[in-house]
Each structure stands twice: as C-alpha cells, then as structure tokens.
Amino acid sequence: MNESLPTPELQVSKPWYRKELVIFVGGSIVIAFLLVVASMAMYTSSGDSLLDASRPGFKSIQKEVDQSDTFEAFSTDGPVDASTIDQFQQLYAKQVKSVSNSNVFDNSALSDQALGIDDPSVTTVQNQ
Amino acid sequence: MKFRLKRTLTLALMAAVFAGAPVFAQAASTMTDAHIARIKANCQTALATLSQIHTNDSPIYINRNQMYFSISDKLMARLNSRLTLNRYDATQLVKTASDYNAALTDFRTAYKNYDNSMTTALGIDCTKQPVGFYDAVIDVRTAREQVRTSSDKLSSLIAQYQQQVQQFKDQHFSSQTNEAKS
Numbered sequence: 001m002n003e004s005l006p007t008p009e010l011q012v013s014k015p016w017y018r019k020e021l022v023i024f025v026g027g028s029i030v031i032a033f034l035l036v037v038a039s040m041a042m043y044t045s046s047g048d049s050l051l052d053a054s055r056p057g058f059k060s061i062q063k064e065v066d067q068s069d070t071f072e073a074f075s076t077d078g079p080v081d082a083s084t085i086d087q088f089q090q091l092y093a094k095q096v097k098s099v100s101n102s103n104v105f106d107n108s109a110l111s112d113q114a115l116g117i118d119d120p121s122v123t124t125v126q127n128q
Numbered sequence: 129m130k131f132r133l134k135r136t137l138t139l140a141l142m143a144a145v146f147a148g149a150p151v152f153a154q155a156a157s158t159m160t161d162a163h164i165a166r167i168k169a170n171c172q173t174a175l176a177t178l179s180q181i182h183t184n185d186s187p188i189y190i191n192r193n194q195m196y197f198s199i200s201d202k203l204m205a206r207l208n209s210r211l212t213l214n215r216y217d218a219t220q221l222v223k224t225a226s227d228y229n230a231a232l233t234d235f236r237t238a239y240k241n242y243d244n245s246m247t248t249a250l251g252i253d254c255t256k257q258p259v260g261f262y263d264a265v266i267d268v269r270t271a272r273e274q275v276r277t278s279s280d281k282l283s284s285l286i287a288q289y290q291q292q293v294q295q296f297k298d299q300h301f302s303s304q305t306n307e308a309k310s
Contacts, residue, residue, distance in 0.1 A: 066191050082301035107272055114177065118163075
C-alpha cells in the first residue's frame with residue numbers, strides 16, 4: 001500500500017493589494033483625467049466659458065456683470081382680456097429698454113486710427 | 129524609390145506653401161512699407177487696446193445674453209402660452225418668438241466667433257508678423273460686425289413682437305378698449 005498522496009502546494013503569501021490596487025488607482029486617475037478633458041471641451045465648445053466672469057483675466061469685470069435676477073416674469077395663468085395685454089405691454093416696454101441701445105459692438109473702437117495701425121501715407125494724403 | 133518619395137514630398141510641400149501664400153499676399157500687396165513699419169512701432173499699444181476692448185466686451189455680452197434670454201423665456205413664451213391656453217390664435221406671435229430664439233442662437237455663435245478671432249489676433253506678435261496681425265484685425269472687425277448685425281436682428285424682432293401684441297389687442301379687444309375709454 002504505497003499510495004502517492006498529493007503534496008500540498010507551497011502557498012506563497014502575496015500581498016493582496018499589489019496588482020489590484022495599482023489597477024484601481026491608475027484606472028481612477030485615467031478616468032478622472034478623461035472626464036476633465038471631456039467636460040473642459042464641452043465647457044469651451046458650448047460657449048459657456050464666454051459667460052464665465054471668473055476666468056483668469058476677467059475678474060476685474062465681475063462687478064460689471066449684473067448678477068441680480070430682477071427680471072419680472074409674466075404670469076402664464078389666468079384669463080386674457082384687454083387689461084392683461086396692457087399689463088404685458090407695460091412689463092415688456094420696461095424690460096426691453098435695457099437692450100434698446102444699438103451702438104454696442106460697433107466697429108469704431110477697432111478702426112486703424114483707434115488702434116494706431118493706420119497707413120501713414122494715406123493719413124498724410126487725407127490731411128493734405 | 130527613395131528619390132521618387134523625396135520628390136513627391138518636395139512637390140507636396142511646395143504646393144502647400146504656394147496654396148497658403150495668397151492669404152498673406154492679399155494684405156501684403158496692399159500694404160506699404162511705411163504701414164508695416166507703423167504696425168511694428170505701435171504693436172504694443174494696438175495689442176493693449178485690443179485686449180482692453182476684449183475685456184470690456186465680456187460683461188456687455190454676458191448682460192445682453194441674459195436679458196435677451198429673459199425676454200424670450202419670461203415674456204414671449206409666457207404670453208404665447210397664456211394665449212394658447214385661452215384658445216386664442218397666437219400663430220404670428222409664436223413664429224416671431226421662434227425667429228427670436230433662432231436669432232439668439234446666431235448672436236451667441238457670432239460672439240463666440242468674434243471671441244475666437246480676437247484671441248487669435250491677441251496671440252500674434254505684431255513686431256514679427258505685422259501683416260498677419262493686420263489680417264487678424266480685419267477678421268476681428270468682420271466678426272464684430274456680425275455680432276452687431278445679430279444684435280440688431282434681435283432688436284428688430286423685439287420691436288416686431290411688440291407691434292404684433294398691439295395688433296392682437298386691436299383685433300380681439302378693440303371694443304373693450306373703446307368701452308373703457310368712453
């Protein structure tokens with residue numbers, strides 16, 4: 001009766017975290033990085049970055065941005081009669097007054113003379 | 129084989145150079161040496177002025193965009209909804225509000241293009257590339273003009289909506305108005 005008994009394999013205690021932890025931490029960093037890149041791309045491409053007054057170099061204009069929401073809304077409920085329309089017209093006229101100035105974004109500020117990059121020969125001829 | 133590859137690459141490079149040349153040649157052909165010298169001399173002043181305009185435009189855009197949006201969201205859409213709920217025909221008003229929203233999208237796109245062209249111009253060293261800088265300034269002007277056009281379109285649609293509300297009132301409540309007056 002000389003049966004060969006299975007010899008127990010030698011179990012080497014390997015630290016459980018070695019491989020898994022590296023994959024987990026590395027994977028988290030890669031995923032976080034990709035999400036940041038994607039969100040920054042969306043932030044820039046959507047034009048939302050242009051509405052952000054906290055951008056570097058734009059902090060000085062923060063006080064010029066109207067942050068109070070005082071725009072009075074018209075009610076969607078209720079009947080409609082002449083007085084309702086009158087009420088709307090008064091509200092509308094009051095609110096659109098602030099955007100009635102059409103001189104904004106005109107090109108005079110970007111003229112060659114304003115920037116000091118005009119052609120001196122043309123300026124001299126015009127002065128003569 | 130190697131020679132053929134080199135020749136192809138050289139030809140491709142030359143083609144690319146000549147294809148890009150007219151872009152700069154256009155402005156360069158109309159610019160005098162004195163003009164180029166002036167741009168180089170006033171480079172820092174021009175860049176500082178552009179940067180100031182860029183910074184000043186930002187709050188104007190933010191405030192305008194907010195106001196334009198509120199006019200649509202808190203006034204036009206709400207009146208249209210109220211009229212429809214009360215079974216009035218508000219087709220014309222709805223169409224104007226829809227055109228207004230499309231114009232608001234155009235305004236945002238135009239400003240984005242303007243901001244991009246301004247950033248490009250501000251990134252050019254005009255002491256080294258005066259012609260390229262001048263071209264970039266022309267692009268900025270064109271883009272700014274586009275912003276102004278879209279802003280004017282919004283203003284005209286605001287006025288149009290106001291007129292249509294008056295027409296709606298005259299059409300449906302003229303008797304009530306007359307009674308109230310008498």
